[in-house]
Amino acid sequence: xxxxxxxxxSYREPDGGILPVLDVPNFAVVEGEQxxxxxxxxCGKTTLLHVIAGLSxxxxxxxxxxxxxxxxxxxxxxxxxxAAKLGYVFQTFNLLAGFSALENVQLGMTFARGKYQVARAKxxxxxxxxxxxxxxxxxxxxxxxxxRVAVARALANQPRLLLADEPTANVDPANQQNTxxxxxxxxxxxxxxxxxxxxxxxxxxxxxxxxRLEEINQVGVTSH
Amino acid sequence: MxxxxxxxxxxxxxxxxxxxxxxxxxxxGTWNLGYNLIVGAKGGSLQLTLNSVYYLSRPVENISYExxxxxxxxxxxxxxxxxxxxxxxxxxxxxTIEATMSAFPGDGLGSLAGALATDTLRAQDYSExxxxxxxxxxxxxxxxxxxxxGDYYGQFRVVGTTPDLFGKLTYGPSADRPYEFxxxxxxKHWDEEHSYFEAxxxxxxAREKKLSVGDEIASTHGDPEGEGHxxxxxxxxxxxxxGTPNDRAVxxxxxxxxxxxxxxxxxxxxxxxxxxxxxxFAGMAGGFVEPEPEDEHDDEPPTGEKERxxxxxxxxxxxxxxxxxxxxxxxxxxxxARDAQGRAQCVxxxxxxxxxxxxxxxxxxxxxxxxxxxxxxxSGISILVSIxxxxxxxxxxxxxxxxxxxxxxxVMTVILLExxxxxxxxxxxxxxxxxxxxxxxxxxxAVEGRTGVPIGFLSFAPPIETLIEYPxxxxxxxxxxxxxxxxxxxxxxxxxxxxxxxxxxxxxDVAKSLGS
Ligand SMILES: Nc1ncnc2c1ncn2[C@@H]1O[C@H](COP(=O)(O)OP(=O)(O)OP(=O)(O)O)[C@@H](O)[C@H]1O
Ligand SMILES: [Mg+2]
Numbered sequence: 001x002x003x004x005x006x007x008x009x010s011y012r013e014p015d016g017g018i019l020p021v022l023d024v025p026n027f028a029v030v031e032g033e034q035x036x037x038x039x040x041x042x043c044g045k046t047t048l049l050h051v052i053a054g055l056s057x058x059x060x061x062x063x064x065x066x067x068x069x070x071x072x073x074x075x076x077x078x079x080x081x082x083a084a085k086l087g088y089v090f091q092t093f094n095l096l097a098g099f100s101a102l103e104n105v106q107l108g109m110t111f112a113r114g115k116y117q118v119a120r121a122k123x124x125x126x127x128x129x130x131x132x133x134x135x136x137x138x139x140x141x142x143x144x145x146x147x148r149v150a151v152a153r154a155l156a157n158q159p160r161l162l163l164a165d166e167p168t169a170n171v172d173p174a175n176q177q178n179t180x181x182x183x184x185x186x187x188x189x190x191x192x193x194x195x196x197x198x199x200x201x202x203x204x205x206x207x208x209x210x211x212r213l214e215e216i217n218q219v220g221v222t223s224h
Numbered sequence: 225m226x227x228x229x230x231x232x233x234x235x236x237x238x239x240x241x242x243x244x245x246x247x248x249x250x251x252x253g254t255w256n257l258g259y260n261l262i263v264g265a266k267g268g269s270l271q272l273t274l275n276s277v278y279y280l281s282r283p284v285e286n287i288s289y290e291x292x293x294x295x296x297x298x299x300x301x302x303x304x305x306x307x308x309x310x311x312x313x314x315x316x317x318x319x320t321i322e323a324t325m326s327a328f329p330g331d332g333l334g335s336l337a338g339a340l341a342t343d344t345l346r347a348q349d350y351s352e353x354x355x356x357x358x359x360x361x362x363x364x365x366x367x368x369x370x371x372x373x374g375d376y377y378g379q380f381r382v383v384g385t386t387p388d389l390f391g392k393l394t395y396g397p398s399a400d401r402p403y404e405f406x407x408x409x410x411x412k413h414w415d416e417e418h419s420y421f422e423a424x425x426x427x428x429x430a431r432e433k434k435l436s437v438g439d440e441i442a443s444t445h446g447d448p449e450g451e452g453h454x455x456x457x458x459x460x461x462x463x464x465x466x467g468t469p470n471d472r473a474v475x476x477x478x479x480x481x482x483x484x485x486x487x488x489x490x491x492x493x494x495x496x497x498x499x500x501x502x503x504x505f506a507g508m509a510g511g512f513v514e515p516e517p518e519d520e521h522d523d524e525p526p527t528g529e530k531e532r533x534x535x536x537x538x539x540x541x542x543x544x545x546x547x548x549x550x551x552x553x554x555x556x557x558x559x560x561a562r563d564a565q566g567r568a569q570c571v572x573x574x575x576x577x578x579x580x581x582x583x584x585x586x587x588x589x590x591x592x593x594x595x596x597x598x599x600x601x602x603s604g605i606s607i608l609v610s611i612x613x614x615x616x617x618x619x620x621x622x623x624x625x626x627x628x629x630x631x632x633x634x635v636m637t638v639i640l641l642e643x644x645x646x647x648x649x650x651x652x653x654x655x656x657x658x659x660x661x662x663x664x665x666x667x668x669x670a671v672e673g674r675t676g677v678p679i680g681f682l683s684f685a686p687p688i689e690t691l692i693e694y695p696x697x698x699x700x701x702x703x704x705x706x707x708x709x710x711x712x713x714x715x716x717x718x719x720x721x722x723x724x725x726x727x728x729x730x731x732x733d734v735a736k737s738l739g740s
Pocket of ligand 1: 011012019021039040042044047048736
């Protein structure tokens with residue numbers, strides 16, 4: 001369902017130089033597949049997820065989701081695509097400080113459909129075990145709890161693809177396993193494809209498919 | 225939140241400055257005097273105005289009381305003249321009445337007056353007076369109030385006048401507010417208890433001299449350090465603050481004023497007549513001039529009281545005139561100049577005051593207006609700066625919303641709406657704050673006490689009339705309360721202020737701002 005072809009992404013450095021980060025000839029994820037993306041720090045994992053999510057533009061190449069080419073979409077088109085098809089759990093959660101846990105979960109729905117379903121937001125919070133903290137603001141939640149809110153928010157729109165960027169980097173091992181279980185369970189329940197970035201081998205060990213970015217990324221091969 | 229706060233403070237400042245401007249404009253502005261002409265002795269017209277309206281400047285010369293009578297109706301004039309004639313008969317009794325009577329056996333007023341003129345009257349001869357005609361200008365005059373100036377009470381001017389000053393005159397921007405008393409009442413022409421010696425003081429005088437009703441006050445002659453008069457006046461009323469110069473003056477019954485030493489032109493030979501003598505001569509006078517009995521007037525003392533001064537011993541400093549219609553007033557100064565032949569002049573106080581304001585008050589008002597504009601500008605800029613500063617926090621928020629699928633348009637609208645709400649909310653808060661300050665008892669009392677302009681929570685700054693001069697927009701902005709203009713200004717500012725972050729939101733590089 002997700003297909004990347006000849007994807008290239010480089011950053012323009014402040015000194016004017018160009019830093020190539022991604023050169024991915026081929027990468028694909030099938031419907032409902034759950035996979036782990038490994039890689040050294042700085043090898044371009046977050047960059048890849050951003051490009052897939054349409055948060056930043058690839059220099060060249062094709063990004064297809066369910067047959068649609070995302071790379072050719074306008075900014076507004078990519079906004080809609082993101083709202084409709086994608087869930088994203090950020091490395092740093094990115095919860096909105098001014099809104100309660102419940103409101104944070106509802107926000108994505110608002111943008112996707114122009115309205116939100118309180119019932120679904122509550123059900124999601126319930127699923128991540130936070131129904132009793134629904135009305136707390138993020139700064140009144142522990143890091144682990146914040147992360148679970150971020151997961152609930154990413155799942156709120158029933159996306160086709162969930163991108164999770166080191167979702168367990170900031171939590172203790174017990175919570176880490178809970179969160180991974182939660183994400184995997186929900187994804188399989190709702191037939192959501194999952195690309196999960198992690199450094200933890202105890203996490204990657206649980207997945208059938210584990211890709212190393214260095215192996216699929218030509219930039220990593222040549223420059224390092 | 226910081227933005228709303230700075231908005232609130234800015235608006236509060238602007239509203240307060242506007243209010244101050246309004247108070248200044250209203251207290252110095254074209255408040256209606258309630259009269260349109262002043263008649264006084266020939267001299268500087270501005271000096272006459274300053275004396276009569278503001279009780280300021282060096283005292284001016286006086287005019288004869290007889291000239292004052294040219295502004296009253298037939299009844300009052302003849303009453304005053306006949307009273308004078310009667311009082312001369314009293315005076316004459318003490319030395320020459322018998323001789324007079326025998327020399328000019330009772331053949332009417334003319335001979336009597338002729339005899340009196342030789343010893344008590346000056347050049348004045350009652351025989352030449354038509355007792356029954358009204359004053360020459362009586363028919364044009366709706367109200368004529370005499371003022372006798374020259375005395376002081378401490379640093380405050382003492383004004384001898386009639387009760388009409390507070391009973392018939394009104395004040396305020398449209399001259400519709402009656403004078404009211406915080407304590408006591410208006411003084412009377414004659415009072416059972418205090419005779420002719422009642423006084424009323426303005427609010428400032430009462431406050432600074434710590435006076436209360438029932439106190440006795442004595443004025444000094446000529447200037448604040450002048451010699452004291454023996455005569456005491458009883459304070460019967462304290463005026464409510466009016467914001468007019470009347471707050472700073474002492475008002476005494478003109479009749480009492482005349483009876484103080486030094487005030488009569490030519491003091492009567494005897495101060496008091498015994499009851500029997502007076503009544504005896506009252507009857508006698510009746511035989512000559514057929515006067516109305518004096519006690520027909522309810523404000524007249526019963527026969528036997530201390531006598532009022534006759535006309536020729538009285539003078540007035542100024543006459544406050546309200547003409548029957550404004551058209552009449554236009555021609556009066558010239559008519560009177562011709563009629564009085566150097567003895568009196570008639571001025572239009574509003575014209576004098578306006579001339580004064582153009583020189584002194586307008587620059588102050590213009591400076592205040594400039595300050596107001598500056599405050600508006602500075603507040604606006606400080607609001608812009610504070611919004612700009614909060615932008616970096618917003619960038620992240622915006623990026624998160626975008627990452628969640630919010631479109632550029634949505635984010636922009638959200639930010640814009642938020643800014644507008646914050647600004648308008650902050651503005652409303654500031655307005656409420658400023659008006660709460662005005663409503664504080666300490667503030668409103670102080671302002672009303674000093675300027676007479678009543679302010680409260682719901683008092684809006686008046687339109688800034690000087691703006692009318694500006695082309696095209698002048699007539700619009702010069703006529704609406706400036707605080708109303710603040711609303712569109714605020715919304716414009718809010719939109720401007722909102723557009724900055726909104727545009728930034730529009731352009732935000734989502735991936736960069738998210739961090740990871
Ligand atoms: N906006 C940017 N401008 C320039 N260079 C960037 C930018 N964002 C990332 N890079 C560089 O691109 C490379 C890839 O960064 P990226 O964040 O994708 O790495 P990562 O694999 O996610 O690392 P980590 O595991 O530490 O999160 C890094 O060398 C980084 O310095
Ligand atoms: Mg990363």
